[in-house]
Amino acid sequence: MSVKSNSPRWKWPVSTFVLGWAVAICMVWWSMTAYSFQIDAEHRPIDAWPQEADLTLAPDRPTVLLFLHPRCPCSVASLTELEQAIAATPAELRPSVLVIATVPEQYDAKWTDTKTIAQSESLPGASVLFDVGGRESQKFGAASSGHVMAFAPSGDLLYSGGVTQSRGHEGINLGRVSLTEALAGNHAEPEEAATLPVFGCRLCLPDETCPIEGSGNSVSSSVLHMSPR
Missing domain, CATH: 1.20.5 (Single alpha-helices involved in coiled-coils or other helix-helix interfaces)
Structure with missing residues (x-):
């Protein structure tokens, strides 16, 4: 059957x-x-340019800082979105841009010759600085790659957070729009500056194991040094 x-x-x-x-x-x-949507590290909030910072605040226009992990593939999207935000800003209001790339105390070309660094160096009007040991990034409370901060010439914080919708995702998003509005002067009072989450790898910071760490024997004698063009 x-x-x-x-x-x-x-x-x-x-x-x-x-x-x-x-x-x-x-x-x-x-x-x-x-x-x-994973957040690898929580940043320490600030509301103004740190007095102990060794970076230079532009006196006549906003200053934008982008904190990067040179080997974080997700941060390529952050660079693309930052470029879009700057391009959407009127020429007379475009900011001074500093890309702060954190590297370990001992590092080699695996940290400095990356796609992320190459794209950073091609960002119009930007200067790329290597933050050895992450000491300068720590002063600003940054913890994740792709963290963007915008400051007024007075040092007041205008924007802090990511510029991507999620990790490695390109396209119009609230972070990019908020940054563009802040640079154009369409922002709230400094104490109400927009703050959004950052989706990226944990930065190389003092007293922490550097993610995606590689070995090398090149040691810088200064905390910050500029990337050669």
């Missing part, structure tokens, strides 16, 4: 397979989504 294809003994294995496949798809989707 033959078993019909719609017999209950066939339905259970098929149902179990379909359910297992659906669960697997959901787990993969959840894993990818969770990573996209």
